[in-house]
Amino acid sequence: MKIALLGFGTVGGGVWELLQGNPDWDIAWVLTRRTRPELGSRAVFTMEPILADPEVELVVEVLGGIRPAFDYVAAALQAGKHVVTANKALMAAHYDELTALARQNGVALRCTGAVGGGIPFLTALERVRRLDRVRSVSGIVNGTTNYILDRMTREGSGFDAVLADAQALGYAEADPSADLDGLDVRRKLVLMANVAFGVSLREEEIPMAGIRGVTAEDIAAFRQAGLVCRMLATASREEGGVSAVAEPALVPDSAPEAAVPLNCNRITVTGERLGEQAFFGQGAGRYPTAMNVLQDCMDIASGCRSFYTERALPCPVDNDTLRRPYYVRTGDEKPFAGLIAGRLGPGFVTRPMAVPELHRRIPGCRFTAAVDNAFFAQHFA
C-alpha cells in the first residue's frame, strides 16, 4: 500500500524505520518541517502533492498538536484517503468532525497509538463491544506521572528531584504541564470513554486534577497506610449519563495499579459479562507507539474501513451520582468544615463526596487524591 507520512519525529522516524525493507508498504511522501536529505525526493513541505497523488491510499499523521494536523487530516479524509493518527490532542478536540468526515467519505480513521502508546487498548475495546456492554474504562494512561509517583513511592524521593530525572531521561518534556496537570490523561480519557460508550464527551467538561502538589510527606503517609498514589483516568456508565474524571487516586498497595512500574501504563475495561480485562505495557516511546500506528495501517490494508464505533452521541459528563472519599492537604481547612472523616499524614480524608463538590474546592488545595472505598470503609467509616 502506498502511504504518506506526516511528521518525522520520534514516532514518525519509528514508523519509517519499521517499514524499511517491507515490500508491502511504500512511503511515497514524507511531510516534514525541515529539510531531510535522507528522504530524497519523498520529502515535501505541504499537503498538495500528497492530496494530488491518487495512488496514496492512506495518510499517517504523527505531527502532534492540533494545527496544522487538523487541516491535514480533514483534507486527507475528504480526499478519500484513510487516516491513521497517534495524536490524542487532535482526536480529543475534534472527535465529532473527524469521525463524521471518515464516515461520510467511507474511509477508515484509526488512532490506537493515541491511548496507551504501544498498548492496543482501542482495538481491544472495539472487539469487546462486538459482544458485550462496557460498564467502565479506567487506568494509568500517562507514563510521566507514573514514573514520578512510582519512584517517589519506592524511594521516598522528592517531587522535584524525580521530575528532573524524568526530564533527563526524556520521560518528561521541558514544559511538563500537559502531563503533570492532567491534560494528557483527560484527552486519552475522552477517546477511551467515547469508544467504550459510543458517545462524544467534551474535554472541557471532564474534571481534572494533577500531581504537581504531591510531596514526599504525602507519599510517606500513604505508604504507611498501605496506599499507593497513581494518576488515573476513570469513566463509567452512570444513571445520568457518563461519569468521567482524571485525577490522582490512592489504591491499596496490593492493587494491580500499584504494581505498575516506572513509565508503564495499565488500562482496564469492565464488561457486563466479560468482567475486568486489563492491558499493560509501554505507554509511549518510538517503537511501541510506531507499532500501534502500523497495526492500524495493517488492519486497514486487511479491509478495515471504519472508526472504532458507529456512533458518537453528544453526552454530558455527569459526575453527580459518583461519591468518593478524598485525601486533601490544604492550608485552609474551612471549606471542608463538616466533611472531614479523619487525619492522614499531613492531610485529612473527607467523607464520600460527589466529585464536583471536591473539584470546586481544588483551587484552594495543595494536593488532592481520591481514596479507595474499601480502605475508607475499613479505617474511617
Next chain:
Amino acid sequence: MKIALLGFGTVGGGVWELLQGNPDWDIAWVLTRRTRPELGSRAVFTMEPILADPEVELVVEVLGGIRPAFDYVAAALQAGKHVVTANKALMAAHYDELTALARQNGVALRCTGAVGGGIPFLTALERVRRLDRVRSVSGIVNGTTNYILDRMTREGSGFDAVLADAQALGYAEADPSADLDGLDVRRKLVLMANVAFGVSLREEEIPMAGIRGVTAEDIAAFRQAGLVCRMLATASREEGGVSAVAEPALVPDSAPEAAVPLNCNRITVTGERLGEQAFFGQGAGRYPTAMNVLQDCMDIASGCRSFYTERALPCPVDNDTLRRPYYVRTGDEKPFAGLIAGRLGPGFVTRPMAVPELHRRIPGCRFTAAVDNAFFAQHFA
C-alpha cells in the same frame, strides 16, 4: 453464518446464550451427549448430519478432552469447514496434525479461548508477530492454582482448606490433578510458545512441577521475605532453541504477578522492540471463554482463513542454558549437597542451577519453586 456447536456444557451453553437473537449467526446443529429437549431438532449425537450439511461453514468444538474431539475436529477440517475450539488438551496434543489439516484444506483454525479463557492472548500474539520478534512469553494461566496461592498468601490459610473452598466455588474440579500438578499450565504453554516462536514443542518434553506440596509455613516464610508464590508458565528463545517450564515461582511482592487476585490470569509477551506487554482477565468461566470463542468466529466471518502462524517447526525443548535459583523443601537434603546457598523458612535456596538439574531431583522433594534472580542476588549471592 451457519455453524455447528459440538458440546453444550459451561462454555457451549455460554456460546448458545450469547448468540440468541443475533441475526448474523445460525446455530444449525448442536452435538450433545444427552437429550436436550430445548434444542429441538438441532440436537444430534453424531457428526454425520453436520459434515453432510454443506451450508455449515464453521464448527465450534467445546467438548473438551482429546477423544472424540480430535476425530470430530479433523473430520470438520477435512470437510472444508472452519474450526474454533477452546480445547487446550486437544490442541497441545495434536498441534501439528490439526494446523496442517487446516492449511491443507484452506480453512481457519482458531483456539483463542484455550489460553487464558477470556483473555485474547493468542490473537494479541499474532498481531505482535506481524511487526516484532517475540523474545519470551510467560505468566499466570491457571485460575485454580492462583486462587489457592493468592488466598493462602493473603489469609495465611492452609492448602487443603483453600482447595476445598475452590472446589465448592467451582474453581477447582473434583479431581484437581490437571490443575494442581501443572498439566493444564503445560498445555497452555505449548500453545503460547508454539504461536510465539512458530515452532511445535512436544508437551512431554516440558518440565513441570505443581503446587500440591506447598504449606502455610512455606507461604509465611515467603511473605516474610517479601516474596509471593505464583504458578507460572515460561518460554523464551535461548541459544539452543526454545526453553519452556511450567512450575511455581517466587516473585517480589511488588511484581505485577503478585497483584493478580483470586482466579484471574495475567499473561505477558516480550517483543524485541515492543518490550513487555501483558494481558489480565478472567482465565476461565462461561461468558469470558464463550466470548473468546465468538471473537474467533467473528474473525473468521470477517475473512480470517488461517491459524495464528504459518509455521510449526518441530523444536526440542532446551532448558540447559537457563539457570535459576530454587526454593526447595525436602526431607532429604543430600542430593543438594554443595548446591545450597542459604536457608529460607522450612526450606533452603539453591545456587542458580540449570532447570533440568532441579527437575531431576524434584521426585524426592516436598515443594520446589524458582526464585526471583534479583531477590537471590540481594540476599544469597
